[in-house]
Every structure is written in structure tokens, then in C-alpha cells.
Amino acid sequence: MFDKLVQVENRYNEVNELVCKSEVVADIEQYTKLMRELKQLTPVVEKFREYKKAKETFEESKEMLSDGSLDSDFAQMVKEEFEQSKEDMERISEELKILLLPRDPNDDRNVIIEIRGGAGGEESALFAGVLYRMYTMYAEAKGFKCELLSANETGLGGFKEISFSVNGDGAYSRFKFESGVHRVQRVPETESQGRIHTSTTTVAVLPEADDVDFELNEKDLEIDTFRSSGAGGQHINKTSSAIRITHIPTGTVVECQDERSQHKNKEKAMKVLRARLYDAEKAKHDAEIAGERKAQVGTGDRSERIRTYNYPQGRVSDHRINLTLYKLEQILNGDLDELIDALITADTAEKLKASEN
Numbered sequence: 001m002f003d004k005l006v007q008v009e010n011r012y013n014e015v016n017e018l019v020c021k022s023e024v025v026a027d028i029e030q031y032t033k034l035m036r037e038l039k040q041l042t043p044v045v046e047k048f049r050e051y052k053k054a055k056e057t058f059e060e061s062k063e064m065l066s067d068g069s070l071d072s073d074f075a076q077m078v079k080e081e082f083e084q085s086k087e088d089m090e091r092i093s094e095e096l097k098i099l100l101l102p103r104d105p106n107d108d109r110n111v112i113i114e115i116r117g118g119a120g121g122e123e124s125a126l127f128a129g130v131l132y133r134m135y136t137m138y139a140e141a142k143g144f145k146c147e148l149l150s151a152n153e154t155g156l157g158g159f160k161e162i163s164f165s166v167n168g169d170g171a172y173s174r175f176k177f178e179s180g181v182h183r184v185q186r187v188p189e190t191e192s193q194g195r196i197h198t199s200t201t202t203v204a205v206l207p208e209a210d211d212v213d214f215e216l217n218e219k220d221l222e223i224d225t226f227r228s229s230g231a232g233g234q235h236i237n238k239t240s241s242a243i244r245i246t247h248i249p250t251g252t253v254v255e256c257q258d259e260r261s262q263h264k265n266k267e268k269a270m271k272v273l274r275a276r277l278y279d280a281e282k283a284k285h286d287a288e289i290a291g292e293r294k295a296q297v298g299t300g301d302r303s304e305r306i307r308t309y310n311y312p313q314g315r316v317s318d319h320r321i322n323l324t325l326y327k328l329e330q331i332l333n334g335d336l337d338e339l340i341d342a343l344i345t346a347d348t349a350e351k352l353k354a355s356e357n
Helices: 003-018 023-027 029-067 074-101 120-141 170-179 232-240 264-288 330-334 337-356
Strands: 111-117 146-154 159-167 181-186 196-208 221-226 243-245 253-254 305-310 315-318 321-325
Touching: 003 029, 023 029, 029 074, 074 337, 111 120, 111 170, 111 181, 111 264, 120 146, 120 159, 120 170, 120 181, 120 330, 146 253, 146 264, 146 321, 159 170, 170 196, 170 337, 181 264, 196 264, 243 264, 315 330, 315 337, 321 337
Parallel strands: 181 305
Antiparallel strands: 111 159, 111 196, 146 159, 181 196, 221 243, 243 253, 305 315, 315 321
């Protein structure tokens, strides 16, 4: 481990020097990549330097204690320093093991979240709206910025589908375990007999792709304009501001009609298209390495049932880590930290276990 840490520190010093060079600063693509790398290396190097400092104190106090000529008071103080530095080295060593685990390169990215109604018709669409509210409230509490990209609303105020972006440092790291099927058990407002219905809603969390990560060839795109079908009064019915983009090689279709401006709709549609194509490439890559380690917290597959929200019992159960919390109302109001932290902890434990085998 310590040989690897020396290599990490050397690379950190090298990158630090590179980002100060004028020719690197002028090359935006290279500079962006190096700054991203520097950001990832910094916490590891800082923790390693903390370890080296504790080790230095440990060695010094050990040497002083072996001398035998210290007076009793001073010897006691040195002994305490020796014990403390020993404890610090053990603690920091464990922290370094976690920091050295293979890091998800997408963790710092912005995300695009797509929520779609599944089994259960209107009740499923209504729950899609509940999840949208939950995620936006959580994002705001974390200081992230949300932007609606597209929405297909139903008559009762639910959503057949809705997509939005969450922008902020580390957004993907907080939302990435939300991909999958969310099941809701509750009595619908339209149910006169008071029977509990079960319906499902699907969530997809896509890391937002940068231009430097995923290049789209205009020749591969078919761009159509059409009139928006949603609310918006006279203006929206008179102009063909809605955009439909088809990526011909993959058949991926993205529509955006949320904005009145054709240009803004195209910009948003391109952002979603780029994220979907990047996610497809990522899924392909993940499938190739899936044999090496299957995460305890699930595959992130959109067909995997990950969580149940039971209204009559006021509970939320995450099936991947067998965690049940009786705080449904708080969770639906955006209090997701306990759930998300537990998922991150389980994933880290699984990675540590795999690294030790």
C-alpha cells in the first residue's frame, strides 16, 4: 500500500507542476482533465502526509523512550505521545485503504435523472411526481441546482415521464444508487374501498457527459421541430419550438418541448442525448468487468426493484441492503442522507472485501 501511496504523491507533485505551465493552461481539454485528476489525488496525498507526520512522531517518541534518561514527568508525556501517534497511524492507515479503493470516475459529475411511470397507470404517474419532489428537495438541501429538462404531465398532476438535471460538485456520488424500480404501496385517492394498491415507478440516473468525454457527430443526428403539445397558451401553439433529436446509429430518441425557445430546447435535448449515449457506453463497460465484482448495493439496472415505500406502515425498505426506516414522511420530504449514506457504506465495504481477496 505504501509503495502505491509514494507513486500517488509523485503523480500529485507532477500534476501540480503541469497545471502551472502556460501551454497546459491554454489547452482547455488537457487542463480540465489534469484539474480533475488533481482534485481526486489531493485527499489521498493529504491523508498520506498526515500518516507520515504521525509516523515521524511515533519514531521520535520511541527513540526518546528507549534512551532511559528522561525524568518521570517528561517520560510520561513522551509515552502518551507515543501511544497517541500509534493510534493515529492505525486509524489513518484504515482511512488510506478506503481512499485507495478504485474510485468511480463519475462521482463528481452533474446528473440527469429520468423518472417514468411503470405498472399502475395514473397511480404510478402520481408517484413519479412524488419522487420528483423528493429528489429536488434533497438536491436543494445539499446545495445542488435543479433544472427541468422535459415533462409529460398527466391530467391528475402526475408524470408519465419527467427528466431534470442536478448540478453540483459530487451530485452523481449522492444520486447514483437511485437507479432502478421504486415500488409504492398505498391507497389511491380514487379508491373508494380503501384497498392498498401496489404500483411501480422507474428511475434512471445518468452522469452528465462533458463535450470532451463524448463527441457527437452532427451527421449522425436527425433533428425535427414540431409544435409543443403542453400548456403554454397561444404562443406555444403557433410556433414549432419543440425539438426531437434521433441518434441514427443507436436509434436513441430525445424530445424536449419545455422551453418556448427552439434553441434552448435543442440545447437541453442534446444534453440528455449525450448523457444517455455516455451511460450506454458506461453500462457496456461495466458489464465487461461485472464478473470481477458485483456490488452489494445492486447493479444499477433500471429493471431491478430497489426500494418499497409503504404508506400505511410509514416505512421505506431498501431491498439491496435490507434496510427499513420508519420515516416515510421525512424521506419523501427530501431527508435521504441516512439511506444514501448506508448505501455508500455498503458499497465501500464490498469494495474493501473484494480488494482483500
